[in-house]
Amino acid sequence: xxxxxxxxxxxxxxxxxxxxxxxxxxxxxxxxxxxxxxxxxxxxxxxxxxxxxxxxxxxxxxxxxxxxxxxxxxxxxxxxxxxxxxxxxxxxxxxxxxxxxxxxxxxxxxxxxxxxxxxxxxxxxxxxxxxxxxxxxxxxxxxxxxxxxxxxxxxxxxxxxxxxxxxxxxxxxxxxxxxxxxxxxxxxxxxxxxxxxxxxxxxxxxxxxxxxxxxxxxxxxxxxxxxxxxxxxxxxxxxxxxxxxxxxxxxxxxxxxxxxxxxxxxxxxxxxxxxxxxxxxxxxxxxxxxxxxxxxxxxxxxxxxxxxxxxxxxxxxxxxxxxxxxxxxxxxxxxxxxxxxxxxxxxxxxxxxxxxxxxxxxxxxxxxxxxxxxxxxxxxxxxxxxxxxxxxxxxxx
Numbered sequence: 001x002x003x004x005x006x007x008x009x010x011x012x013x014x015x016x017x018x019x020x021x022x023x024x025x026x027x028x029x030x031x032x033x034x035x036x037x038x039x040x041x042x043x044x045x046x047x048x049x050x051x052x053x054x055x056x057x058x059x060x061x062x063x064x065x066x067x068x069x070x071x072x073x074x075x076x077x078x079x080x081x082x083x084x085x086x087x088x089x090x091x092x093x094x095x096x097x098x099x100x101x102x103x104x105x106x107x108x109x110x111x112x113x114x115x116x117x118x119x120x121x122x123x124x125x126x127x128x129x130x131x132x133x134x135x136x137x138x139x140x141x142x143x144x145x146x147x148x149x150x151x152x153x154x155x156x157x158x159x160x161x162x163x164x165x166x167x168x169x170x171x172x173x174x175x176x177x178x179x180x181x182x183x184x185x186x187x188x189x190x191x192x193x194x195x196x197x198x199x200x201x202x203x204x205x206x207x208x209x210x211x212x213x214x215x216x217x218x219x220x221x222x223x224x225x226x227x228x229x230x231x232x233x234x235x236x237x238x239x240x241x242x243x244x245x246x247x248x249x250x251x252x253x254x255x256x257x258x259x260x261x262x263x264x265x266x267x268x269x270x271x272x273x274x275x276x277x278x279x280x281x282x283x284x285x286x287x288x289x290x291x292x293x294x295x296x297x298x299x300x301x302x303x304x305x306x307x308x309x310x311x312x313x314x315x316x317x318x319x320x321x322x323x324x325x326x327x328x329x330x331x332x333x334x335x336x337x338x339x340x341x342x343x344x345x346x347x348x349x350x351x352x353x354x355x356x357x358x359x360x361x362x363x364x365x366x367x368x369x370x371x372x373x374x375x376x377x378x379x380x381x382x383x384x385x386x387x388x389x390x391x392x393x394x395x396x397x
Contacts, residue, residue, distance in 0.1 A: 061182060065189030067227065067348050069197070074228030076194050090194040094187055104266065107259040112282055115289035122289065219359065226354040229322040233350075236318060237310065238269035241276070245283070248302045252295045254287045268310075270347070276307040319350060329353055 052059065072093055079089035134140050193200065201220060205213040242265025249257035260283045267279035280303035288296040311331070319330035330350055337349025369375050 058185075061185050062189055065186045066193060067351075068186065068190045069193035070224050070227040070351075071231040072190065072194050072228075073197055073224050074231075076197075086197070087191075087195040090191050094191055098183075098187065101266075104259070104263055108263045108282060111256050111259065111286060115286045118289040219355075222358045223351070223355050226358065227348075227351040230351040230354070233315075233318045233322040234269045236322075237314060238265040240314065241265035241268050241306065241310070244306060245302075248299065249283065249287075252287065252291065252298055254283065254291050254295060254299065256286060260286060276303060276310065319354075329357065 072090065075093055076086060076089045079092075080086050084092075131141050201217065205216055208216060242261045245264050246257055246261035249261055254260075264276075264279040264283055268276040271278060280300070284296050284300050284303070287299045315334075316328075316330050330353070333349040333353035334346050337352070338346035
């Protein structure tokens with residue numbers, strides 16, 4: 001046997017280009033890259049969160065503008081089919097809406113200020129009447145004279161008011177300026193989104209496959225139809241409310257009936273849930289100052305009655321007609337939207353719910369249901385003159 005056969009294997013020279021086997025203490029080759037990616041993702045996420053936090057107000061205005069743009073696009077499309085350019089149609093609608101509410105505010109604010117001043121002048125007389133009644137019937141002065149005739153002079157009262165509420169007044173002025181800036185920012189976004197809607201949609205769907213393009217465009221069209229139907233519904237409710245309020249105010253002989261009725265109807269229609277009560281404050285104050293407490297109570301009672309009629313009768317039925325939305329879902333959506341997003345959330349909750357219902361109806365898989373006592377539904381017979389309701393179809397497959 002040769003002596004070379006007994007040579008240790010460890011002394012053999014490794015082939016060139018062969019790496020040493022990794023030891024248990026060496027770092028895996030993938031770890032540095034994974035560490036860099038993790039750090040990059042964390043820093044990128046933090047940067048995005050910082051950006052969204054800094055731009056949350058602007059992003060909120062852009063979201064509102066997108067929703068308002070969907071509301072106006074049906075009207076813009078109608079004008080465009082009649083030969084208008086999209087820019088001219090969008091600008092005309094925006095200017096018309098803003099001018100309407102501006103004129104309405106300029107009409108109502110002087111009436112409100114005048115009647116508030118009249119109420120302030122009449123309050124001492126009302127208090128004297130109450131005191132005379134309680135003194136005569138119960139031998140008690142309900143409201144002391146010091147509360148009616150304060151000892152401080154008007155100059156001192158004005159100084160104290162400015163000292164106590166000067167900061168709040170400055171903040172109020174700043175809030176008004178901010179609100180005006182927000183309105184014009186939303187109007188600018190709405191004009192751009194509405195006038196350039198086809199270009200925006202074309203840019204978005206160009207990133208998708210043809211089959212996905214059909215799905216997205218169908219969903220977009222459903223959102224436009226539902227939001228436009230919701231806007232039509234709110235205008236119809238405003239007309240109904242204004243007309244009924246005008247009749248009540250004329251019967252009660254309350255002055256400024258026409259502007260106050262229009263203000264009440266449109267303010268109530270476009271501020272959901274509590275809009276009727278907020279809008280009703282103005283005519284009630286006017287009635288109290290000019291027609292007496294009994295007429296004001298009559299008007300207040302009508303406002304409460306109409307609110308119930310609208311919530312439980314008019315609005316659910318109109319939602320079913322204009323947006324094909326179940327009345328129960330309409331009421332629940334308005335309440336849920338108000339609890340989540342306040343007045344704006346309540347306003348856009350119904351078209352959002354209608355769009356979601358359309359998506360579920362189109363894409364959800366439904367099966368035959370066994371007919372039992374628990375599942376049997378007796379449909380009311382429809383009049384033969386009514387046209388059949390169109391079924392909403394999804395995108396072609």
